[in-house]
Amino acid sequence: MSGPMGTQGSSGTNEHETVGAYALGILDDAEATAFEMHLATCEWCAQQLDELAGMEPMLAALADLPGSGTPAIGESLSAKPSPRLVNNLVDEVAERRAMTRRRSFYMVAAAAALIIGGPVVAIATTGDDGGTSTEAHGTSPAKEAFDVMSDRVSGRDASTKVTATVAMEPKAWGTHAVLELKNVTGPEKCSLIAVGKNGERETITSWSVPKWGYGIPNAKTEQAKQPLYVHGGAAFTPEEIERFEVMTFEGKRLVEVAV
Structure with a gap:
């Protein structure tokens, strides 16, 4: 993946490098908002984001497979990145998906408590x-x-x-x-x-x-x-x-x- 044309300062370089993390959905809300503001004025990042658009679903699917995160799965990809990189990316996506599932569970549990109620209820x-x-x-x-x-x-x-x-x-x-x-x-x-x-x-x-x-x-x-x-x-x-x-x-x- 080639870098952006022209000279960039340290701030610009960091923003350009964020495109990969943004594509994977591993930025927090504040980081994602900051990058989206940058994306609105950066054609290079928009192009890179298009190229990376299919990467997160692929890694998410890998994260759900038995034995996910192993170098063998990474080597089966056509791009053949390094096993360590694939291992880290798959593990990170798997963890974020697990966090999402935990948050969903807590929200459902809280909603159920409000609906069902109990002997003691206070608003x-x-x-x-x-x-x-x-x-x-x-x-x-x-x-x-x-x-x-x-x-x-x-x-x-x-x-x-x-x-x-x-x-x-x-x-x-x-x-x-x-x-x-x-x-x-x-x-x-x-x-x-x-x-x-x-x-x-x-x-x-x-x-x-x-x-x-x-x-x-x-x-x-x-x-x-x-x-x-x-x-x-x-x-x-x-x-x-x-x-x-x-x-x-x-x-x-x-x-x-x-x-």
């Missing part, structure tokens, strides 16, 4: 101060579940002014409970506790309250006016539960809801 969002909080909005799984569950109990604490409504539904494994919490301020870390008629206590779910709070009637922002919705599960059946308690991590009870 995380970044607040105005850069912190992370549990988001309360109409599209959250907890809010959607709360809206369709008719078995509800409510309570309000005269001291803290916090109001809570717990919706319940029986499950084969116990009780699915959804909490609607209002007039609570932060910053605070809290838990929803189910207290059984036998005196046992189970933590259903926990969350963080940002400084602006949830369900504040006269709040300045719409975010702070919205109630908090979180849900989780208890091993108790609904008939075995005596009450629910919203507790801070420091042990302060914000509100109690009798069943």
Whole structure:
């Protein structure tokens, strides 16, 4: 492969040499973007890229073959490059393909977790101060579940002014409970506790309250006016539960809801 015509500086030489790595798809996003800017004004690199266009699929196919990356496979290529070069290129493409497969797996797993859900689900969002909080909005799984569950109990604490409504539904494994919490301020870390008629206590779910709070009637922002919705599960059946308690991590009870 002949070099570009004319005199090039060190920066130009590096950019021209990048065409091979770009053709193989082994540049990161920043490197690829920088080379594409160079490619738009360089006819020589565009010509070399055309010549190399079929190389990445060929190496990708080799990377998937049993015993790929061996000198014997490299020697079977018509161009007959050195075995070490073929070995390195095939290994690099194989590794990048493996990384792509791993990223795809993690994305699918994350999507499945959001779709399937579990006993404890919280929607995380970044607040105005850069912190992370549990988001309360109409599209959250907890809010959607709360809206369709008719078995509800409510309570309000005269001291803290916090109001809570717990919706319940029986499950084969116990009780699915959804909490609607209002007039609570932060910053605070809290838990929803189910207290059984036998005196046992189970933590259903926990969350963080940002400084602006949830369900504040006269709040300045719409975010702070919205109630908090979180849900989780208890091993108790609904008939075995005596009450629910919203507790801070420091042990302060914000509100109690009798069943």
